[in-house]
Amino acid sequence: MTRRRLTLRSQLTLLYAVPFTLTGTVLVTVSLLAGRESVPAGAGPPPAPDPAGTGFPVGPWAVLMAVLVLVSLILGRLVADRFLRPVRAITATARDISASDLHRRLGDIGGSDEFAELAATLDDLFQRLETAFAAQRQFIANASHELRTPLTAERALLQVALADPGITVGSLQEACREVLQLGAAQERLLEALFALASGEQGVEGRQPCDLADLTRAVLRSRPSTGLTVETRLDPAPVAADPRLVRSLIANLVDNAVRHNVPGGRIEVATGAAGGAARLVVRNSGPVVPPAEVDRLFEPFQQLHRERTRHGDGHGLGLAIVRAITTAHHAALVVTAPEAGGLDITVTFP
Numbered sequence: 254m255t256r257r258r259l260t261l262r263s264q265l266t267l268l269y270a271v272p273f274t275l276t277g278t279v280l281v282t283v284s285l286l287a288g289r290e291s292v293p294a295g296a297g298p299p300p301a302p303d304p305a306g307t308g309f310p311v312g313p314w315a316v317l318m319a320v321l322v323l324v325s326l327i328l329g330r331l332v333a334d335r336f337l338r339p340v341r342a343i344t345a346t347a348r349d350i351s352a353s354d355l356h357r358r359l360g361d362i363g364g365s366d367e368f369a370e371l372a373a374t375l376d377d378l379f380q381r382l383e384t385a386f387a388a389q390r391q392f393i394a395n396a397s398h399e400l401r402t403p404l405t406a407e408r409a410l411l412q413v414a415l416a417d418p419g420i421t422v423g424s425l426q427e428a429c430r431e432v433l434q435l436g437a438a439q440e441r442l443l444e445a446l447f448a449l450a451s452g453e454q455g456v457e458g459r460q461p462c463d464l465a466d467l468t469r470a471v472l473r474s475r476p477s478t479g480l481t482v483e484t485r486l487d488p489a490p491v492a493a494d495p496r497l498v499r500s501l502i503a504n505l506v507d508n509a510v511r512h513n514v515p516g517g518r519i520e521v522a523t524g525a526a527g528g529a530a531r532l533v534v535r536n537s538g539p540v541v542p543p544a545e546v547d548r549l550f551e552p553f554q555q556l557h558r559e560r561t562r563h564g565d566g567h568g569l570g571l572a573i574v575r576a577i578t579t580a581h582h583a584a585l586v587v588t589a590p591e592a593g594g595l596d597i598t599v600t601f602p
Contacts, residue, residue: 265336270322270329277321285314339368347375355383396446396553403435410435448500448573449552456494456580464489464498464523464532464601471502472521478510481518489523489530491601493581501577502532504570505597509536511570512556513594530601538594546587546595550575574599 259267343359350357358379359372414420414428465486472484491498509519517537524531541549541556548554553568574597578585584600 265333266326266329268329269332270325273328274322274325277325278318281314281317281321343368343372343375350379355379355386396442400439400442403439407432407435442569446569448504449569449576456497458494459492460495461490461492462495462498464491464502464530467495467499468502468521468523468532471499471506474503475506475510479516480510480513481516483518483520485520485522485524487522487524489525489532489601491530493601497577497580501574501599504573505532505534505599508570508574509534509538509595512536513538517594528602532599532601533597535596536594537592540591540593541589541595543589546589550587 346357346359350359358376360376410428410431414425417424465488468484468486472482506519506521513519513536519537520533520535522531522533539556545556549556550571552572554572555568575585578599581601583602584598586598586600588596590596
């Protein structure tokens, strides 16, 4: 059988009542003893002694103790209620906010004590939750759109092919190729979503690896794009998840290639200094307004708030970079040069 614990209200009542009762007991007992010993002659009969013959007035003492205990409990309950009133108000309001409306806030409950600090902390938590839920809803809506678009196109291609009575083998093969391309776009989107989810889940196990080796492997796997690629890959050992770090490097390189200009350049460098490993990726490209930089690291976002196109990626690359960086407690610094492009530096502790 589970033992039932006292409520905080009952615990505070006893906390206030017991010391008061003990103090009152000592004072009453001392007073009665002193009064018993100092009764002047002719002042009347002394208080009735107790039946044990000790001379102590048990009857009056018992009555006073009963009154003292009752008054202590009442005062303890009143004090406990007074101190717990802000807690009950905060709890009721927080429960209502979490169940119905994250836009509401506790606000100023008055005073500058710990309860006011608790209310401010909860308001900050509700703000973060509201922001997270809004971002989640937007992410789901964007992901649904990105997945629905190729499915709709595939259905249209197949319906047109089936409805054409004079369809030839060549046109049927062309329709199949287009369907395969759309399927490949869906596959890339799902892989990107999986990489984003893996990065946001955190790092389960770290292994010794080198940013220089991982970067070489990524660059070797990318075909020539007509861009000038400059590398300076010095050793940069880290303790990290090699799979996630390789995904980070691949997304940075792909972003530098995709959002560049004809005949542009890409600079990739690794190195170690001060106990930290550093990866730097710079690329030429269109001018990025400084106010737009942070938004580019949100899922499904591109420059100038353009809708992502399957041929140009899904707008998840930089979001994956930020998620993996955060999972490794690394520092991400992004600047937008006036000449265009981005300079991105990731520093691993």
